[in-house]
Amino acid sequence: MKSTQVQDPTHKKILLTSLSAMVAETTTFPIDITKTRLQLHSSSTTAKANAAASNAFKVAINIVRNEGFLGLYQGLSPAIIRHLFYTPIRIVGYEYLRGVVLVAQNQHSDAVSGSFSLSSKALVGGLSGVIAQVVASPGDVVKVRMQADGRLICQGLQPRYHGLRDAFSKIICAEGFGGLWKGVFPNMQRAFLVNMGELACYDHAKHLVIRNQIAYDNIYAHTLASIMSGLSATTLSCPADVIKTRMMNQTASKDGKLMYKNSYDCLVKTVKLEGAKALWKGFFPTWARLGPWQFMFWVSYENFRQIAGLSSF
Template structure:
């Protein structure tokens, strides 16, 4: 009995350590790449109101330059605090959750090939769905505050003074359920991005190691993170565009909604802007996911090593 309790205690301690390490790594990655995420969000919102001036083509460099010109360098970090808050919930739940699901379905440390790529993709998607449902309110506030900078650049007052003011105003005007506005497209995106990211990183890293392209070190982690970033971006970008537009529309008692649902948003976006609009922000998304995953996975793997844990 004592041995069983000790094993359980060690398991809890390992899980809490992994949660702490994922949070630290995620905060470092988010802070490093947040300007690219802001640029991506502004690009995805560009053109949604079908104004003549809003339908002209624009670029990520142009959007970023306009933000700096109008708001200064710190304008690139508008909405960072709710983004950090989101990752304190989202990243530990999806990473640690995936690892537990992977072990539950037959994976063992060092095995790597004990699960198929399709099985890993399913487990990654499911862990992402659960994590996103929990973190969706913080994600909503992040999107709204990022969009606020666009409003301020037009000479209008921002909707929210900070993350807590945003939470308060959203609940007051849209109800508590309003914090989960856009949760369905959000969950769709989370499933796709984690299906691509976690499964691809896991599979690619072990492929690189098994084929002696690199040992289990920073080179293998870098190669795997680049491949997973590309896979995650390709799969998730359409759902990300829909999610961003759905979450950005604030709905009061007497206000009309632009999109009735995620499918309506999808149809209207394609009808007004063409199917290529579903991949708006693809390159800044990929440009962000690549560095984000590099910073996260390299730091997370290193921290696990320092803490005496096995490689992911």
């Protein structure tokens, strides 16, 4: 790991990170909407709906059958906007903090230059993710709401929102500006866990692969590292992801009541009504998305950096 990484132009990193995130998000979005629909499905639904939403494959087929192929991209625009903020902040932020910690370690200890423990990577990754998620949370709220609207269309009902601008406008009018940050705390918890698993694992795994000469710093090393980080991130973040999705999707009933008071209440009710396994509902499509997403992102990002003359991540 070179110390010159922190000296690479930040604006180039931001641009390349955003471009790579757009490529990855567009490619894997159909899996994301399938995961979201699975997580929103609860035990209170009818037996017919329960059978229709019993697994990811059936959910995806039903989306195409009832909403058309473009139904798989319902909510893509806010997802892209979210990643224009979320991904650059967490990736560039992680790399910057990693460089700062390395400099501090080398100045105040006899540690080997470039050494960075896995626990330190996990903490830096988690903190970078939390900061990024707070900034990008409005895009996440709109994305989840628009993804969930497809179920209303299937029932012959009008969707709550007719496009990105309409969604932002209605949420602010009905719930106030703070409504755009609904579910921000479970979202922060998820962001900490997923980035702790993703960034720390990718960084550690890639350098482990290279150091043990399993592969050079190329697409093979990036692929192996992205697979390992995807599995790690999914295992850690799936429960928080389920809670986050349900909290962000809920809206007040006519009498002003909400199904979940807070993330803890959502956690307790979910486990009580559906069992602990419900916290990993959508695990396979989540992992099936994170794996390809990270492959597309990291391979694109590493190659874009190389083309731009930047050092490896």
